[in-house]
Amino acid sequence: MSITIKDVAKKAGVSPSTVSFVMNKREGISKKVIKKVEKAISELNYYPQRSARSLVTQKTSNIGFILGEKHFSIADPFYTKILLGAEFEARKHNYYVLLTSTDKKFDEKKSIPRFVIENNVDGIIIAGSTDDALINYIHQLGIPLVLIDYLPRQGEFHAVMIDNFRGAYDAVSHLIKIGHKNIGFISGSFDNSNIKERYFGYQQALEEYNLSMDQRFICTDEENSGIENGINAARKLIQNMPMPSAVFVANDAQAIGCLKVFKEEKIRVPEDIAVIGFDDIDFGWMSEPKLSSMHVFKEDMGALAVKKLINIIEKPDTKTDKTLVGVELIIRESCGENKK
């Protein structure tokens, strides 16, 4: 019913092998034959069937994309964008992306992604934090693997990470440059390495400009990094008078929580306190005032991970490394202008 390599061969007056050779760009085919075959292919509108090809090459041209249940189920826009970036890049290389989610706890009996059970992917990308046991399981299976935005404490993995240090450093430097001397830091738990790195970036900027760090200005909520945690942290900051003139919040959701608290307390942003967040989430500009934030190139993260993965698939001995994805400060209203 659909066109096969034999039809093309017949039409071009060559053998199926030859057709295969030209499709796979094997060397040593005469120009004339290539022309003939290509003509036949395009005239018949032929496209090789994946399953047949996969069967013999034992390559699937599929990439598995695993997202933690948590981010999957809420359709976290952060990871969604990474996924879309990955899909876009994969397409260029003629790969398909197979998406799946995974349970919090990895169970070797139940929660192995089906594309690994079915041997249906050439490589895997895991985005966000998942059970390290899953990561190790896949790694030890020898399936090419790239991690995005999460790295277990143990082990060596290919990864694509946000340039947290640089982002935080740049954000805080900006605050310093526009005249701030007392700059606070608000974040969720340092257990999250992203947060920790952002803290280090903050620290570095202060040091470089010879500003002292005031512990009263460092407020974290040990739980998480949601709006609620921003509210908690901002409350702490207010209690620890005096207030800094600016605050770097390590995550936009928290920054929005802070904005809410400041509004309630009639603390004006940016006049009384300048605020810069991190992540540049979509709804940041819905806040009042509009949140200045460190933009993360989420699509790029997905695309880079795919490039990296394909490279590993093709050259399995590629040595493990970590790619940092750039960030860019987006200035809106919440960080104000130069101070005097």
Add this chain to the structure above:
Amino acid sequence: MSITIKDVAKKAGVSPSTVSFVMNKREGISKKVIKKVEKAISELNYYPQRSARSLVTQKTSNIGFILGEKHFSIADPFYTKILLGAEFEARKHNYYVLLTSTDKKFDEKKSIPRFVIENNVDGIIIAGSTDDALINYIHQLGIPLVLIDYLPRQGEFHAVMIDNFRGAYDAVSHLIKIGHKNIGFISGSFDNSNIKERYFGYQQALEEYNLSMDQRFICTDEENSGIENGINAARKLIQNMPMPSAVFVANDAQAIGCLKVFKEEKIRVPEDIAVIGFDDIDFGWMSEPKLSSMHVFKEDMGALAVKKLINIIEKPDTKTDKTLVGVELIIRESCGENKK
């Protein structure tokens, strides 16, 4: 290298055919043999290889999911959730979902999704509006097709749609029940059938409660349905004094725009005007006051579409129909309590 059906056959002491028969639950296999084979399968941890199976059955067990470029690139959470719902359901039926986007304008030379070119899907889901030419192209190819949240004016298609009429009707009825008599309607262009249906629902509710419709309360922005359009429409509403005591906004993004305008104009919500939106987008609760809205079960839409599609794949003569997905009013702050 990996385990094949032959290994299982050998281990179970039967022929490969028999193994295949038990896997495919063919009738007339003795209980004893079934037991033996199943034991061998689980001991060897055998899983049939998709490509081999696909090659002979000419089924891929893949479902193509097409999203308009517009929604794809911004990772529109609405459609992302539909996608995730689809993926979740597909998994249950042992299908994979292959995602792709499509250009605004369908070009038969360039923009055919590659999974249709490569014959790599058993059926296709198209979510959101795309070029009708694409829909027709796929339809006429005879590939099982289910549309989500968009229906061309011409032609008969399987579809999963929001129950817009019901949702609007319920929202407006609620406003009426808590005492409102003058209820406005704000929306984007009626070209969008979702919007039009919501308008009809609004109309129906007023009629049923014998309330008259005041044209001054009907404000649409002919463009689109974003925040900006909400701002425009709300401005019109304010100009057309008198103001209604409540307004049903056919879409949350617009509703948020309205809220902004009302705040600027010192019109209190819900005291001066009650507001109910539609869609229940994630960041609705970030607004002030928190937006009441008609929740759409987005994940269900994806899941239903997959069920429908699989049904069509299995029984190609299934007659065309439209499935409406339920909605549910979520009451937060913006619509107020009973009036007096």
Add this chain to the structure above:
DNA sequence: CTGAAAGCGCTTACAG
């Protein structure tokens, strides 16, 4: 430079 042949791992008539 090109073709004939074997084989990838399944499924499915067809025998028995």
Add this chain to the structure above:
DNA sequence: CTGAAAGCGCTTACAG
């Protein structure tokens, strides 16, 4: 109730 055989549509040594 079960097995031997053919075949799905490709690729890839191996000849020539």
